[in-house]
Amino acid sequence: MIRKRSSSPVSGPSIPRNSRTLRVSLVALGASVAWAGCGGGEAPSDEPAGAADAPPQFETTEVAEGVYQFRWVGHNALFAVTSEGVFAFDPISVEAAATYAEEIRRVAPGAELAAIVYSHNHADHATGAEVLREAFGADVPIYAHRNADAPLRESANPDLPPPTATFDETMTLAGGEIELHYLGRSHSDDIAVGFLPAHDLAFAVDFVSRDRFGYQDLASFHFPDMFDAIEGLLEIPFETIVFGHGPPGDRAAVERQLTYYRDLDAAVRAAVEVGLSEDETAETVLMEDYSHWDRYDDWRELNVRGMHRKLTAGVGESEEEGEEEGEHDEGGEEGEGEHGGEGREGRGEHGREGRGEHGREGREGRGEHDGNGGEHGGEGGEHGGEGGHAEGDEGEESGVYIGRAETWDETRRGARLILAFDPGGNLFAGTVENTTNETLCAVRVEVHLSSGTELGPTQRTDLAPGTSTTVELETAGEAFERWTAHPEVSRCAG
Structure with a gap:
C-alpha cells in the first residue's frame, strides 16, 4: 500500500x-x-x-x-x-x-x-x-x-x-x-x-x-x-x-x-529527407498516436521543431555540440561532427553496444572534458547553444524568488533583465538589455510563479550591443505571491 x-x-x-x-x-x-x-x-x-x-x-x-x-x-x-x-x-x-x-x-x-x-x-x-x-x-x-x-x-x-x-x-x-x-x-x-x-x-x-x-x-x-x-x-x-x-x-x-x-525521430527524419522546412514539418508531423499524452497540445509542435533543428544542424547533436563531440568521444565518433546525419546513424547503430565496448571510456572522456569547463564553461552551460540556461532547462529558475511587488533586476550572460508585475494589467512588464560589446542572439525571457506556473518564453530576438527590447508576459489572472525570472541567450549561428 x-x-x-x-x-x-x-x-x-x-x-x-x-x-x-x-x-x-x-x-x-x-x-x-x-x-x-x-x-x-x-x-x-x-x-x-x-x-x-x-x-x-x-x-x-x-x-x-x-x-x-x-x-x-x-x-x-x-x-x-x-x-x-x-x-x-x-x-x-x-x-x-x-x-x-x-x-x-x-x-x-x-x-x-x-x-x-x-x-x-x-x-x-x-x-x-x-x-x-x-x-x-x-x-x-x-x-x-x-x-x-x-x-x-x-x-x-x-x-x-x-x-x-x-x-x-x-x-x-x-x-x-x-x-x-x-x-x-x-x-x-x-x-x-x-x-x-x-x-x-x-x-x-x-x-x-x-x-x-x-x-x-x-x-x-x-x-x-x-x-x-x-x-x-x-x-x-x-x-x-x-x-x-x-x-x-x-x-x-x-x-x-x-x-x-524513436517515433519522433523517425517521423521528423522522414520529413527532412523529403525536404520539408521546419514550419512544414511542424504542421504535418502530428504524432497522433500520442495525442492522449500530457502536454500534447502545448509541446507537440515544439518537440517536432526541436527535433527538426537537431536533424538539420549538420551534426549528430544539437547546435551547441559541434566539434567538442568529435574531439572528446571515443572510437569512431569523431566523424559525427563532420558528417552530420551519417554520424548520427553510426552513433545509433553502435551506441547500445558502446556501453559494453567503449561506452565507459567515452563517458569518462566527456566527464574529463566537462569537469575542466567544457560544455558548461563560462557561457552558461550546455544549454547555452539553445537556451542559455546556466541553471537548467525544465523550470530552470535562478533559485531565488522575490515578492509579488518587488522588481527583478539581474544580468545573466550579458542580458540585463528588469521586470516588475503590473497588477492592473495582470502582466509582467519590463526590458531586457544587451550590456556587452557583442550581439546577443535569440534572447528570450521566462517567468516562474510560486504557484508552479511558467510564463513564456517570449519570442526570440537578437540584441545588438547596448540595445534593449520590451518584455510583456501576461498572467491570465494566475494567483501567486512570489516569482522568479531569467533571460535566455543562445549561441549565435556560425
Whole structure:
C-alpha cells in the first residue's frame, strides 16, 4: 500500500499542519497526481485552475517501505530511510526544502540526515541543500555526478552548494541500499539515477516521465545519446520508478518514453529527407498516436521543431555540440561532427553496444572534458547553444524568488533583465538589455510563479550591443505571491 500526506494550497513559507493521512493504491496515486506531470510545475490545462480545483502544494507519499516521494507543486524529490539514516534526493528549492525537512522528520522521527543527492545540477531540482543541512544541524555530505561539480562551483550560489563527493559511473551508498548510476548524456550530461535494489525502485529525473512529451523544444536534450541513456535505464532491474515530474510509473512507462522519442525521430527524419522546412514539418508531423499524452497540445509542435533543428544542424547533436563531440568521444565518433546525419546513424547503430565496448571510456572522456569547463564553461552551460540556461532547462529558475511587488533586476550572460508585475494589467512588464560589446542572439525571457506556473518564453530576438527590447508576459489572472525570472541567450549561428 502507499501512504501519502498532502497540504492545502498555500503561498509563502507558512504551511498548515492539519492534513490527514490517506491510504491508496498505486493506481489511485497515479490518478490523484497526474496533474503534476508537467515540466517546471505548470498547470497541465490551458486555463488556470480555480481555487477549488487547485492541487495541494506539497504531498508526501510512501512508494515502498521506508521510501517516500516528496512532491512540491510540479517537482518530485525522493528520500529513503536506510540503516545509516535518511538519504534525500533533490531539495528542489529553498522554500520546498524547508517543508521537505519537516516531512522527513515527520515520517522518520529521530533519524539523521545521512546525505543529500543531486539528480543533476539544474536549479529547479538541486536548490535548497543548505536549508536541509541547517534543519538537521550537521555538515551533511552532498553526492552528485562529477560533471555537476564545475557548473555549481562557477555559479557560486549559496543555496545550491557544489557536491562534497562525486562519482563517474556508479556509486553505492548505505552499504549498498542505494546505488547511483550514470547513463551518459540525456537531458543534461550529469544525471544520476538512483536505484534501491531491495525495493526494485528507481528515481530518474527529467529525461523520462510517464506519458508526457519532452520539455518544449528539447533544447537541452542530447540526441542520439538520449536513446542510449533510456536503454541504459531499462538495464537497471527496477519495477517501480519515481520521476522528477508527474506520477510514478513502471518499466512499461519508460519503454513508452523510448518508443515515443524513436517515433519522433523517425517521423521528423522522414520529413527532412523529403525536404520539408521546419514550419512544414511542424504542421504535418502530428504524432497522433500520442495525442492522449500530457502536454500534447502545448509541446507537440515544439518537440517536432526541436527535433527538426537537431536533424538539420549538420551534426549528430544539437547546435551547441559541434566539434567538442568529435574531439572528446571515443572510437569512431569523431566523424559525427563532420558528417552530420551519417554520424548520427553510426552513433545509433553502435551506441547500445558502446556501453559494453567503449561506452565507459567515452563517458569518462566527456566527464574529463566537462569537469575542466567544457560544455558548461563560462557561457552558461550546455544549454547555452539553445537556451542559455546556466541553471537548467525544465523550470530552470535562478533559485531565488522575490515578492509579488518587488522588481527583478539581474544580468545573466550579458542580458540585463528588469521586470516588475503590473497588477492592473495582470502582466509582467519590463526590458531586457544587451550590456556587452557583442550581439546577443535569440534572447528570450521566462517567468516562474510560486504557484508552479511558467510564463513564456517570449519570442526570440537578437540584441545588438547596448540595445534593449520590451518584455510583456501576461498572467491570465494566475494567483501567486512570489516569482522568479531569467533571460535566455543562445549561441549565435556560425
